[in-house]
Amino acid sequence: xxxxxxxxxxxxxxxxxFGVLAAWELFAPRRPLTVGRLRxxxxxxxxxxxxxxxxxxxxPTAAVGAALYAAGQxxxxxxxxxxxxxxxxxxxxxxxxxxxxxxxxxxxHVPVLWRLHRMHHADLDIDVTTGVRFHPFEILISLxxxxxxxxxFGIPPVGVFVFEVVLxxxxxxxxxxxxMPSWLDRVVRLLVVTPDMHRVHHSIERQETDSNFGFNLPWxxxxxGTYRRDPQAGHDGMTIGIPQFRxxxxxxxxxxxxxxxxxxxxxx
Numbered sequence: 001x002x003x004x005x006x007x008x009x010x011x012x013x014x015x016x017x018f019g020v021l022a023a024w025e026l027f028a029p030r031r032p033l034t035v036g037r038l039r040x041x042x043x044x045x046x047x048x049x050x051x052x053x054x055x056x057x058x059x060p061t062a063a064v065g066a067a068l069y070a071a072g073q074x075x076x077x078x079x080x081x082x083x084x085x086x087x088x089x090x091x092x093x094x095x096x097x098x099x100x101x102x103x104x105x106x107x108x109h110v111p112v113l114w115r116l117h118r119m120h121h122a123d124l125d126i127d128v129t130t131g132v133r134f135h136p137f138e139i140l141i142s143l144x145x146x147x148x149x150x151x152x153f154g155i156p157p158v159g160v161f162v163f164e165v166v167l168x169x170x171x172x173x174x175x176x177x178x179x180m181p182s183w184l185d186r187v188v189r190l191l192v193v194t195p196d197m198h199r200v201h202h203s204i205e206r207q208e209t210d211s212n213f214g215f216n217l218p219w220x221x222x223x224x225g226t227y228r229r230d231p232q233a234g235h236d237g238m239t240i241g242i243p244q245f246r247x248x249x250x251x252x253x254x255x256x257x258x259x260x261x262x263x264x265x266x267x268x
Contacts, residue, residue, distance in 0.1 A: 009161075014168050021128040021176040028179040030195065031236060033125045035248055043253040044129035050257075051132075051139045063164055066147040067157040076154020085156055092155030094217075096163045099149045101220040103142060104213040115260040116141070121209065122245040122259060126202045131175035135260060170216045174198035193218050200231045204239040208232070 055062060070076045078088040107117040116138040123130045134142075150160055174193045189197050193214045201212040211228035214221050221227035231238040245259060 010165055010168065013165050014172075017169050017172055018128060021172055021178065024178045025127055025176055030177050030179045030199075031125075033127070033177070034240070035124045035251060037127075037129075039248060040123065040125060040127075040251050041129050043251055043256055044123070044133045046253045047134070047136070047256060048132040050253075051134060051136050054136045055139060055143060062143065063146050063150060063160050064157050066150045067155055067160040070151045070154045071157060074154075076151055078156070079154035085158065088154070088156045089159030089162065092150075092153060092159035093163050093166075095153050095155065096146065096149060096160070097214075097216045098220060099145065100142075100167065100215055101213050101217075103145050104215070105226070107138070108210055108213070113138075113141070118242055118245075119256050119259045121202060121242045122250060122256070123202070124241045124246070124248065124251065125177070126175055126199060126240050127177040128172050128175060130202075131171040131173075133256075135257070137260070166216060174215065189218055191218075192216065196230075196235060199235060199238070199240075200228050202240050203231045203233075204241055204243065205232065208238075209242070 070079065074080075078092065083091070107113040116135045119135045120130070120133055120138075123133055149155070170192060174195050175198060176195050178195055180188070180194065180196070185194050185196050188194050193212070193216065197212055197218060198214075200208050203209055208228060208231055211226050212218075212221055213226055218227070233239070245255075249255060250259070
């Protein structure tokens with residue numbers, strides 16, 4: 001796949017879904033916002049721009065480029081087994097999804113990694129822009145892990161491309177502040193992580209923060225015992241965020257980028 005075409009397609013899919021979810025949030029919100037869009041959105045979208053620029057400068061080939069390299073060199077388990085493209089792409093999607101789940105778990109349980117990841121959790125509201133709010137250093141570490149998995153397994157480029165598009169989409173979807181009928185949520189979360197399922201993960205209560213790590217598939221949390229159906233205080237009563245960085249000024253881009261390096265109260 002041509003790298004330029006990949007970028008254009010990903011940007012188009014992301015922009016389209018972002019617009020749909022932002023409109024859904026406006027007309028059918030799940031929770032009232034405590035800080036609101038005006039104070040948060042410029043910084044959340046700003047950190048996305050920083051992430052994209054940094055990745056393009058430091059790792060221009062990114063994940064699909066790593067898959068193309070592995071395929072061209074015949075590197076990786078799936079290439080050695082000579083799996084059919086469809087089988088390799090499907091298995092590769094599952095492997096990558098589990099890798100992202102495991103990485104997410106690690107970022108919560110390794111203190112130095114949590115310092116990076118907590119910027120994502122320091123958002124005082126949760127909506128579609130929270131799904132793109134990740135510290136640049138976390139993005140680079142995540143990309144390095146992803147590339148290592150892609151090369152080790154020889155995941156086909158088409159499988160990697162589909163995974164990247166789906167991951168972007170589900171991250172925005174399950175962070176969105178949208179209202180779904182409870183019966184529909186119960187059905188959808190059998191296959192995909194829903195906003196109500198992932199919102200529990202953004203609770204201020206640490207035992208709830210350390211649950212529901214999935215982005216795409218909910219199955220890993222079921223298998224490894226980290227699934228929590230609802231927050232103890234309920235979705236309307238729960239508090240979003242973490243104990244430190246509660247000051248609204250922490251939603252500024254400059255403050256967000258320096259959070260991993262500051263020893264604020266409760267940072268350990």
